[in-house]
Amino acid sequence: MINSVIHHIGIGLRDLGAAESFFDRLFTQFLGLEKETTTEAVAGWKGRGTRFYIYPLSAGETPGSLQHLAFTARSRAEVDRFCEWAAQHRVRITSGPKSYPEYDRDYYAVFFAGPENLRLEFVHLPEFDGKPAL
Numbered sequence: 001m002i003n004s005v006i007h008h009i010g011i012g013l014r015d016l017g018a019a020e021s022f023f024d025r026l027f028t029q030f031l032g033l034e035k036e037t038t039t040e041a042v043a044g045w046k047g048r049g050t051r052f053y054i055y056p057l058s059a060g061e062t063p064g065s066l067q068h069l070a071f072t073a074r075s076r077a078e079v080d081r082f083c084e085w086a087a088q089h090r091v092r093i094t095s096g097p098k099s100y101p102e103y104d105r106d107y108y109a110v111f112f113a114g115p116e117n118l119r120l121e122f123v124h125l126p127e128f129d130g131k132p133a134l
Helices: 016-030 076-088
Strands: 008-013 034-036 043-047 050-056 069-072 093-099 108-113 119-124
Touching: 008 016, 016 034, 016 043, 016 050, 016 076, 076 093, 076 108, 076 119
Parallel strands: 008 050, 069 119
Antiparallel strands: 034 043, 043 050, 093 108, 108 119
8 A cells, every 4th residue: 555655743723623524524534544532633544654633722833824735636537536535515616637748757746735725745756665766
């Protein structure tokens, strides 16, 4: 099984209820992660080699200040299936799915908006499939 190269990400957001609902659907229904019990974050999910946590904003923080977060897709077909799932769940696609040769000749991704316009990405690269990078 392919695991994400991301170990964990913590994001501060303003509307924690909406964020938790969005990520519950994305992580549990589509990506197959499980909800994690956490004592320091409002909510957390784990699986496929990564963990993700949401926190209330600290004083002076900007919601969704992370530039973007990318998730590993196991195939191009999984990127395409995500787009079908996203349409059913009113997730706004901002670009793709398509090849982005400006990033890498085999880079295939879809960019989409999360809570508070957090920039998210679902990407497939062959080297994540155990194939040697050329």
